[in-house]
Amino acid sequence: MSSEGGIPVPLHMHSCYSPLWGVRSPGALVERAMALGYDTLALTERNGLYGLYFFLNEAARASIHVVCGAEVHKNEDRALCWIRNAVGYRNLCHLLSELHCNPDATLPQLLTRYRDGLVLASDVPRVLGALARDGREDLYVEVSPGHAMHRALASARARNLPPLATVRAVGLDAADLAVHRVLRAVAGKTTVFHLGEGETAPGGDLLVGPSRLAAYFPHCPDAVANTRRVAAVCRWQGPGEDSVFPAYRGMTPEQAWRELQCRARDGVARRYGTTTGSVATRLERELTLIREKGFASYFLVVADIVGRSQRTCGRGSAAASLVAYALGITHVDPIRHNLFFERFLSPGRVDPPDIDVDFPWDERDRVLDDVFRVYGPQRVAMVANQVGFKWRGALREVARAYAVPEDEIRRIEGVLRHTPALGSWADSDGLRGIQATPMLAAPWPEILAVATQLSDHLRHLSVHCGGVVIAPSDVRDHAPVQVAAKGVPVIQWEKEQAEAAGLVKIDLLGNRSLAVIRDTLAAVAQHTGNAIDYAAWDPLADSATCDLVRRGATMGCFYVESPATRLLLQRMWGEQRYPGDREKDLFEHLVMASSIIRPAANRFIREFVARMRGAPWHSLHPLLCPVLDETYGIAIYQEQITQVAMALAGFSVDQGEELRKVLTKKHKARRLADLAGDFADGARVRGVPSAVVDEVWQQVLSFSGYSFCKPHSASYALVSLKCAYLKVHHPAEFLAAVLSNRGGYYQPFAYVSEARRLGLAVLPPCVNHSGVAYRGRGRELRVGLLEVRGLSSEGARRVVAEREAHGPYPDLSSFLQRTGLGPADVRMLARTGALDGLEKPSSRSRIVKMADVLSAGKDAQNKCMTLFEDQAPKEPFFAPSLSPEHLRRLEWETLGFPVTFHPLDPWREPIRNLSRRGPSLVAGRDLHDHVGRRVRTVGWWITGKVVETRRKEPMEFVTFEDTTASYETTLFPDVYQRVRRQLSPLRPYLLHGKVEAEFGVSTLTVERMDFLDRHSSLP
């Protein structure tokens, strides 16, 4: 560092991680500071350290010296804090935490309490006075042009405190100020026209060069010189390398490791019976590595948390670990399924490992509560999500800040949707192209220009869905903590920065299918008396289960129920038999199937199926054989990226891992280009032809976005198979659990149809037979009261509880008496038909009328005490019966979908008439008999998935069903463009198209689509 009087230091800088205040990314700030000739740069976000580690990273890359700190403000008070040392960092974390969590604390109080290790500056007299009384060391008066500089200087002289020059930069140039004003308008939910004077930074708050900075202060050069003095004492350049994690039950690392070793060996013995050589070797290798890295406590803590729940599913890369398997954290045998351990832990890997565990979704909150209780609320916090602007959100928010009405925003969004250059927001040529669109009158070009700059900006924090960090003593020693809207404590960083801060994250996630399995097993035990031993349960041994998976009849089965996966499974094992199909290992192939379905891999899927079904293929290069032969020479799993890079280009494990990680990141272009170079160079050295390198690199790139690692997919495949087993052997109980737990891939209606196709009788809700949840038993599926729209959950609970306590309801008045339900609840139950059995004659209209009149009468009685006992109307209840159509409508309206009939049932007659004229009308079940022909089908919309073609045109895969089967259709862009606005789950369709088959699986390529009710009307 140069001597005093050298280059000044810009000490007050905001990046885009100052929520809705700063404009530029930390990288841009560092770059500009270097260009301007600074050797030291500070970052002071508002009330937080939101972007601290991104800044440290950028600074380290540019080798510029940093001063870290924060600008704290509360009400009228504000001050700047810079971190001198580790104590200061700790204190600043505590200060910020309290600023966010304690509404009563005043800023002067907090600053005096936590000023150790910090350098402070302020220009608010009240704050300065309080701090000066407490001590004058490391205290400055902030003097900035445009911020009442003369008053601050006078204040400094009066209190005899040193002045400190800053520019309070929110950005780098004048255009940034416009962005800043928009951000302030977004923050205040107002427009840039309404913004008052104090709400934005004044015009001069920009980063300027050193000489310009000095020139701002000709009358007090010491203020400028003092910036160097502050920078000189603030030596903190980031935390150490160590991971922050609590010791398990107060053990030393060595003790913890011994404990782990002991438990792991026990676990291996339990899992494998006898320990074979390969298992023992692997166990020792893992244990040694865990000891070296000091992660023993981590494993033990996670095992402890997992042990609190009966059914969990360790997922992610941790499933590759034998130790995790032995401890019961994961349930897939990593040896048998050849899982790549280095994906989880490797000697060179600096970041801590990451164990993700799924819990049944309704138990997860309890598990989190447990963690908070066991480790103490001080030591636990959740990881944050830093919520920013997606392009559409950015466009909307900026337009609102410019007072553009909503419909105009929507219209312009429509215009922009068809602009090809949309993907290249940051690209200024692309932007100019869009701005020149004739439909974009003022102020849209300006709005677009601002919106393009709002990608990284932090708007607010939300809670990461399951990430928990645990600290040895207090999380606030390591990270600022604030309270999220949900009420839980959350650190200011998302997982990347949390990792950089050394915090070890455990992901505790909710999973609905675990609850489905739990509920199904409970129902089966109750109905049949035979309980399935969960630990010893091997669904793979059951041929009917395997058959179901091979048929792709997996609707309702976790992870493999989407139409795309089901089609893939059918193609892999479809009706057309190939030699050796049966011998193919089902589990391995199921894992491959669930992993290959990812955004960028479409063109590899067909090749994969072809090879699996016997098409000849050869490895792209002999070096790849050991890595890719397992998956027919196609990279399917994430970790194969690492392995390919190691095998083909001679990358180390850690380089390979970096390549894998970079691919999943958002801002990867620069780093990826470097790695591509390394990859090509490495491969060339090993004599790999460049054509092969290109081909392999294309495969590597197909892992952009999301992709799966084999351990993760294998863990999930196990859950899928358990679901499949339950579906084969206990379909009623299983589908009841699927429907009750919600959150499947499909709408409830699709599962009800599936139940019908499986031969189950679907029964409507009934107050004497339904539970709150769906109930399945034998060949019957009874709809639960939870499905009755508008029925309060308390009402549903009361109906069931009262019946279980005192027996079934004999008639309507006893039902009203005993449950005490309000008219609103009774009205819905009556209309659904849930009260039908209570009165004779039981016409729906009569029941509805009685229920309405009697419950309203009761309600009035409850509200005002009357002299006369019973004021219920005495007139007899006559009611004309309702038309079948009316009854169908009632059911549809009150349940949201029809239960006792298929929506196409009323159309039987019109469909029959239709089949007498025109091209052949084919049932969904018979499509495969018409391969290659043009046909018509009748369909009810089930689900759809919009994708983009390689030419960026939207198209959709739609699942339809008729009364015989559900079938898949493809709407190519030209057709999709015409009909997309007509697709809805409310009307029957008449589809015209061509049946096409691939690997024996037929789908319908739609050429024309009409509403069935346009062609013919209901009788």
Place this chain on the structure above:
Amino acid sequence: MNQDRGIARDILHVHVPAFAVAVARMGDSSLRQRPVAVALPGGRSVLLAVSPEARQEGVYRGMGSAWAQRCCPGLRIVSPEPEATARVGQALADVAGRHTPLWESPRPGHIFLDLNGSGRLLGPPRDVAARVEKELARQLSLPGSVGVGGNKLVARVASHFLVDGGVCDVLRGTEQGFLEPLPLDLLPGLGEVRRRVLEDWGVVHIGELAGLPRSHLVAVFGAFGATLQVRAQGEDWEPVFPAAAQPGVEEGEALPRDSADPEELVFYLRRLTERACFRLRAADQVAGSVVVRVRYADGRTAHRTGRLAPRTSWDHEVLPVVQGLFIAAFARRVRVRGLGVGLFRLSGRALQLDLFRSPPRERRHEALCQAVDNLRRRYGFDAVAWGAVSQPRET
């Protein structure tokens, strides 16, 4: 107004179906003979009026506009035009006023005419109805139907009973027979929710409603249940209320371009205030309340009302109030398309001036105002303007 039971009354109800749509079609012929609905812009707005063609497609009033568009891709949704609607509504009222002084327009597109005792002057009510219908079609090219009955209820049901215009005269004494076979939704005041409750009881026609045990209706719908039944039996004693007059001075303007710039908006606001005050002074009146209306670019409106105390007609006293109201009214993050200023609670100017008010400076201001008024009266309003009111710059 005759409220005695025994005497037959003659009431006409003139109905222009989907009035807002009819108004929009007057201005844009491309909207004719196709599904059209009127709604405020924005996907979450609801349809305010639906053309018969749209209703046939399953679109109904109160439906979400985004959903309606999805269900009926051919539907054209247009924004409401309050000015045009008011103008056509006024023309409709003029037609009614030519036949009777006692008419009531409960909402746009509906007018009741009380023809009691005018038989000898105008002829039978049915003839009047035919004349009115003809005038609507010829003079305003509005489709309309006219119902004639012994009370407002029957007249109204009769006019709604006709789908494609025409005159429907319900003979006195046959009201119940007329109503019995009609579907429930023709009964005024029933409402969507109650109608569906009744339909679920199997009640589909007005006659069935008339025959229900009253206790059942009262238990479920409260006292209104009894009223409903009386209506279903064709009885209604409500008189035709004449339109109440509320005198006031209103000035409104559509801006040359949408703007959210407060400076620019205040410029127009000043001009409107000056105009309103000018008219007020010309009538020798003072106002006790002022209303500022803001119409946003998306068709929504907002207004704020304030008091003027003491009552006044001077620009410099009204303006600060108007500006304050404007700041309160302009609360949304949307550009403004039109502004309005209205002065109400008028009274004659007090001749006796306050002893302690009007210091010389104010008196000078008032004298200046009067001088400007004189100029404006002679040479037109725009002949002279305040120096502070400069035209906003064009960007």
